[in-house]
Amino acid sequence: MKNFIKGICLVLALSNFSFMNAQDKKHKGLKISTEGTSEYIPAIRLINKPDGSCAFEKGKIPTLKHMNTTTFWMSNKTEEWEKNAHPAPRRQYVITIKGNIKFKVTDGSTFIIKPGVVLLAEDLKGKGHSWDMVKSKQWERLYIPITEDNDDFFIADKDPE
Numbered sequence: 001m002k003n004f005i006k007g008i009c010l011v012l013a014l015s016n017f018s019f020m021n022a023q024d025k026k027h028k029g030l031k032i033s034t035e036g037t038s039e040y041i042p043a044i045r046l047i048n049k050p051d052g053s054c055a056f057e058k059g060k061i062p063t064l065k066h067m068n069t070t071t072f073w074m075s076n077k078t079e080e081w082e083k084n085a086h087p088a089p090r091r092q093y094v095i096t097i098k099g100n101i102k103f104k105v106t107d108g109s110t111f112i113i114k115p116g117v118v119l120l121a122e123d124l125k126g127k128g129h130s131w132d133m134v135k136s137k138q139w140e141r142l143y144i145p146i147t148e149d150n151d152d153f154f155i156a157d158k159d160p161e
Contacts, residue, residue, distance in 0.1 A: 039062060040062055041061050041117075044059070044103075045059060045122055046119070049106075052125045054087070055105050056103070056109070061152075062153055071144075071145065075139075087126060088124055090124070092143055093120055093121075094141055095118060096113050096114060097115060097140040097142065098136075099138060100112055100136045101113045101131050101136070102133075
């Protein structure tokens with residue numbers, strides 16, 4: 001049953017994958033290619049540098065892997081404090097179902113998460129990250145915590161942009 005629920009979550013998250021279109025190419029920040037193999041889903045991971053600052057890395061997560069999770073929940077509510085800089089409360093996948101979210105890290109760098117790109121929040125220390133909606137009025141998402149000390153299956157791209 002757990003695997004069935006996990007599968008449904010990924011299907012929901014990817015149902016808007018085709019949303020990424022020519023408009024995406026106008027953003028001057030990080031670009032995520034939607035082309036390539038179907039063996040992976042594009043992902044961005046928020047991390048802490050040794051000094052505690054927040055940064056991000058582009059990568060991917062393999063499909064058809066059994067993830068180390070035990071629960072998930074959905075949200076479409078947004079409180080103002082969430083838009084201020086904050087660290088992730090736990091290691092977790094954040095699956096966007098609806099909305100375009102611009103994230104900002106410590107050095108001012110930004111990236112946009114849209115449906116079809118998995119956010120992996122692992123910046124558990126320091127000031128963390130902030131975000132705001134872009135051309136969206138609502139952010140619908142799933143939070144899927146990763147069980148403690150387990151693999152997140154993230155594969156960083158070799159050539160950071």
